Amino acid sequence: MKHSNPLDVGILLLILALSACAGKTTEVSVVPADGKRGVVIRASSFSLTPAVIRAHNGDHLLLQVTNAAGTVHNLTIKKPGGEIVRSVDLGAGESVEVPLDLTESGTWKFYCNKPFHETLGMSGSIEAMPPP
Numbered sequence: 001m002k003h004s005n006p007l008d009v010g011i012l013l014l015i016l017a018l019s020a021c022a023g024k025t026t027e028v029s030v031v032p033a034d035g036k037r038g039v040v041i042r043a044s045s046f047s048l049t050p051a052v053i054r055a056h057n058g059d060h061l062l063l064q065v066t067n068a069a070g071t072v073h074n075l076t077i078k079k080p081g082g083e084i085v086r087s088v089d090l091g092a093g094e095s096v097e098v099p100l101d102l103t104e105s106g107t108w109k110f111y112c113n114k115p116f117h118e119t120l121g122m123s124g125s126i127e128a129m130p131p132p
């Protein structure tokens with residue numbers, strides 16, 4: 001009987017790990033009553049975590065973005081109508097604070113603008129609900 005090659009097993013585990021990552025949608029809510037508006041976002045190759053941020057129209061967010069990867073990434077944010085309101089490059093290991101006033105209800109999309117990074121998973125959204 002043929003024994004399984006340890007390399008094959010390693011590749012299978014890697015595929016399982018990658019598919020587990022791809023299926024994970026992390027989510028945070030910004031609670032209006034607690035006065036805290038800071039949202040920590042982690043950029044890596046290739047994800048932005050959390051991928052869904054729930055907040056409200058009128059919130060003044062402070063996005064604390066860290067690039068945990070060894071290559072350049074970016075955070076671009078669009079208003080619900082599609083207008084780009086922020087676009088910040090982050091070098092390897094760099095952290096930046098990005099203030100963002102949610103002036104409209106709706107879905108504010110964010111993504112990395114480097115070639116193919118959005119398609120590879122570096123995208124998410126801020127869901128701005130009407131004020132409570």
Ligand SMILES: [Cu+2]
Pocket residue numbers: 072073074112113114117122
């Ligand atoms: Cu990127």
